[in-house]
Amino acid sequence: MTNMRDWRSAADYADTVTLSASGWAWEFLRRNPEYRGEVGKPSPKPKDRASRGRRWGLFCCRGARPGGP
Secondary structure (H helix, E strand, O other), X not given: OOOOOOOOOXXXXXXXXXXXXXXXXXXXXXXXXXXXXXXOOOOOOHHHHHHHHHHOOOOOOOOOEOOEO
């Protein structure tokens, strides 16, 4: 996962003023090193992806997008 915001730049976080609770959850989850490591592993079976998602409290799993959940 690339496209990480620069935490030192207030301008990079201007849009967080309007984030929903799920938006904030995504901002924290996508920075979690364990989550990032797990998501980076290939998973050929859909049920494996779903199981990984449940581990992190996700209801559905799709490719992570830089812009949000």
